[in-house]
Amino acid sequence: MRFHTRKWIKPEDLNANGRLFGGRLLSWITEEAALYSIIQLEDQNCVMKYMSEINFINPVSQGGIIEIGIEVISFGTTSITLKSEVRNKLTREAIATVDQLIFVVLDAEGKPKVHGKTKVEYVKDRLESES
Structure with missing residues (x-):
């Protein structure tokens, strides 16, 4: 799995218990998966069609640094299926996982469109193929 994004946990990212708010983490995972x-x-x-449950494994406190990893599971005709893992950057301890995030490419009418991709x-x- 490739880890692309790092986040530093700040006070505005915390829940009432002083830990990383799950909704904030979910937003970051969704954005990273959409960009990927x-x-x-x-x-x-490209829009999200489906997300499986998120498994929160370990909490993160203010000042923690996390990194978000994305990996391709498969390519469909109109979709891509990913999985994600979030871990503590310094300890490599797992913070959360999402087993499936499915994104679909849409045409101008909002219908699924064939994307023609089959591999990462x-x-x-x-760049090499363009030269």
């Missing part, structure tokens, strides 16, 4: 999907499918008209592509690979 848009970049992989090379289409900004990295920027360096795209």
Whole structure:
């Protein structure tokens, strides 16, 4: 799994118990997965169709640094399925996992559109194929 984003836990990210608010973490995971999907499918008209449950494993306090990892599970004809893991950057201790996040590419009418992708592509690979 590749970890792309780091977050520093600040007071505004905490719940009433002084721990990272689950809704804030879910927002960060969703944004990271959406960006990853848009970049992989090379289409900004990409929306979340499904998210499995989030498994909160360990709490995070103010001042903690987390990192969000995304991995492709599969490519569908119009979709991409990802999984995510959030971990403590310094200890590598798992914070939370999401087993499935499914994003779908839509056409101008809001209907699923074939994206033509079948494997993960990295920027360096795209640059090499353009030269």
